[in-house]
Amino acid sequence: MDVIKKLQASDFFIEPIPKNAVEAMAYVPFQNAKTLYSPEQGICMGTLFPELSLPFDPENRMRGDGQ
Amino acid sequence: MTERAILLKKLSAVEFAAHELHIYLDTHPDDVSAGKAMNEYDRQANALRLEFESKFGPLTPGEDGNRWAWISDPWPWNNQED
C-alpha cells in the first residue's frame, strides 16, 4: 500500500550531525529526503516523509530492544 | 461520499503534499529535486482548485461575482459528508 515516489537522485546532502559539533549546543539530525509518499498516502500518514512517520505506539511495540 | 467530498479530498491531498515540501524547502532551500516536486504538486493543486471552485463555489474570497457562493454553507466546520 506504500506508494513511494523517489526524488530524483541529486548530490544534495547535509551532514545529519555536523562534524564540528560543539558542547552546549543542541542538534536535531538534519533530514535528507530521498523518497516521498504519494499525496493520498502522505495526507493519511500526516507526513510525506517515511522517515518522519512515527505513529502513536502506546504499548511500545516498536521499541525493538527485546522487551 | 458526495462528489464534492471526493474532489475536496483529492485537492486536500495534493495541497498537503505541496505544503509539506514547502516547509521542507524552508530549511533545505538548495534541494533542487524537492523544489521540482513541490512545483509539480502546486501545479496539480491549482488545477484541482479551479475545478472545485467552478463546481462548488470559491475557496478564497475573490472577485468572483456571486457573493452568495462565498457566504453559503458548508463552512469548513460543518460536516462535509452530510
Added chain:
Amino acid sequence: MFVYEKKLQYPVNIKNPNPALAKIIISQYGGPDGELGASLRYLSQRYTVPYPEVKAVLTDIGTEELGHLEMVGTIVYQLTKGLTVEEIKAAGLDAYFVDHTAGIYPSAASGVPFSAAAMQVKGDPITDIHEDLAAEQKARVTYDNILRFCDDPDVIDPIRFLRQREIVHYQRFGEAMRTKCNGLVMVMNTYKLIFVSEMLSLWKELCIMLYLVIYILHNHCLLT
C-alpha cells in the same frame, strides 16, 4: 498578511456527538500546549529573528497551526452538536455550558482560560527555537493523551494527523538551528571563540570573518 482558504487542512466529519471527549480535546484549542498558543508563539517570535530561513519556518509553521486551531475547534463543535441538557450534565460540561453554552471558548480541559503565560517569546533565536521544540513535544504528548481516551475512529483520524504534524514541526525547528545563515555561528565555535547567543549584526559578522582570515593566514605564515 493572512489569506483564508475555506477548507480544513484535513477533513473532520464526526457522526456521534461525545461531550466527554469534547471536554478534554478543547485543551488543544485554548490549553497551555494547544494550537492557539503554538501559532501565537511562532508568529510572535519571527519579528526579531535575524535569519531568513528561521523567519520562513516560523511564519509557515505558525500559519499551519492556525489551520490546526480551526480543526480542533471543528472537532469540539461537532462533538457537542445537538446535545440534550441531561447529556451535557452527565459529561460534566454543565459549568462550561453556563458560561459558554455550546460556544467554542479558548480554554483548557481544566476550565482555565487561554493565557499567553504558557508561552514565551524570549527574543533570542536559539532560546526561541528551544521553546518551539518543547512546544511541539508538549503538543504531541497532549495528542497522545487524547488518543488514550479515544475510541471513535472519526475522532482518532484527525487527532492522529495533528499529532504527526507536531513531529514534523519538531524536525523543522531542529533544522532551523543550523541554517546556512547561522552556519557561521557554528564555525566560530570550532575556532574556540566565545559563543554568546546574541543577534549578530552584519558588521559584526564581517569583523569576525576578517579575524578568522587573519588567524588562518597567521598560522600559515608560521608553518612556512
